[in-house]
Amino acid sequence: MGKNGPIDVIVLNSHGVGQVCHIKRFPRRGETLEATNWHVEEDGGKGATVSVALGRIGVSTGYIGKVGYDPWGDMGDQWMSESGVDTTFMYRDHSVSTGTGLIMIEEDSTNTIVDGDSACMALTTEEIHDAIEAMKEAKVFITGFGMPFKKALAGAKIAKEEYQMTTLCNVSPLPSEEMGNLDYLDYIVLNDVEAKTLCGYEEDVRVSKKExxxxxxxxxxxxxxxxxxxxxxxxxxxxxxxxxxAPTSVKAVDTIGAGDGYLAAVSAGLVWGKSLREATQWASKYAAYKVTRQGSMTKKPGCGYPSLAEVEAFIAGLN
Structure with missing residues (x-):
């Protein structure tokens, strides 16, 4: 049970603060490349962004993670709380610093991300279990590898085997070790480049998506x-x-947070009683709308993760 009532979705993943810069192209190995507009973005780790996206479309969400006693941790708590996310289980720890990441945006709006260490390295399995137990009424459990992947998977295993939640895991960034048997995961979520890597294919190899x-x-x-x-x-x-x-054709302005928004939107659809097919179709339109807006967790008008009313108005305009 959350502070404001029952929780529908639990998110277990990292919070960190993104530093953003714009570049003409990705640098070659050993190259020093000029960057412009370097700033701290209102953008957190994958746990925070998914949580905020869910909160803004009205899904009761509880976050699990660990941060330091520092301004970056304060930011995450504030951003999520302002979006209606329950941060009771955003554990604080004096022994760690809240993580930071670098987001490089190329001229075509493609972004490349380098993640720093996650404070969730200090998160214990016992803390994860206690948090899930406290929010055991949740229908959907989302995790991912913005935190140590074995702890993420341990959380998913608890959510599925002890509480029968629908479990989704964004297996990004890909771990350096084998993940093993993931039969307690309902859905692994990843992009096509990551999928080819896990299958052992080179990036330019032609193979069907179905295969x-x-x-x-x-x-x-x-x-x-x-x-x-x-x-x-x-x-x-x-x-x-x-x-x-099928994709929805839009003019992309900023792809930051689009994948996390898609995952949030799929999960929201499942909570609302949609079939997975219906949920992924709705999420695809949600993500298309998101990339027409600057930023992710910013509250500037017309920017960041949208409200449900804004998404529905965009979708209505497509028809």
Whole structure:
């Protein structure tokens, strides 16, 4: 139970603060490259961004993570709380510093991210278990590898096996060790580049999307796979059922946080009683709208993660 009533979605992942700069292109190895407009963005780690996106579309969300006693931790608490997210289990620890990351945005709006250490390294399995137990009424559990991946997976295992929640895991950034059997995950979520890497393919190898997600399902024994494909939409394998979600054509302004927003929107759809097919179709339109807006967690008008009313108005305008 959260501070303001029952929790529908639990998010276990990192919070950190992003430093953003704009570059003409990604630097070559060993090259010093000029950057402009370097600033601290209202953008957190994957746990904070997914939580804020959920909160702004009206989903009762509880966050689990660990931060330091520092201004970056204060920022995360404030950003999430202002979006209606329950931060009771945003644990504080004097022994760690809240993580930071560097986001480099190229001229075509593509972003590349370098993540710093996550304060969730100090998060214990006992703390994770206690937090999930306190919010055990939740329907959906989301985690990802912005934090140490074994702790993320331990949380998903608890959520599925002890509390029968629907579990989603964004397996990004990809871990350096094998993930093993993931049969307690309903859906692994990743982009097409990450998916090819896990399947052992070179980036330029041509292979069907259906074959890739089927290989991942077989390799990790998860129920299904949700693979985003940038401007090409997304593809989904749910048990034996496969489908492709067509992209929505928009002029991209800022792709920061789009993937996290998509994951949040899929989870919201499941909470609202949509089928996974319906949820991924709605999430695709949500993500298309998000990339037309600057930033992620900023509250500037017309920027950042949108409210439900704003999303619905955008979708209505497509028809």
């Amino acid at each position: 890739i997600v089927e290989q991942l399902q077989q390799k990790y024994r998860c129920k299904g796979v949700i693979m985003t494909c940038s401007a090409e939409g997304s593809v989904v394998l749910d048990g034996d059922e496969y489908w492709e979600v």
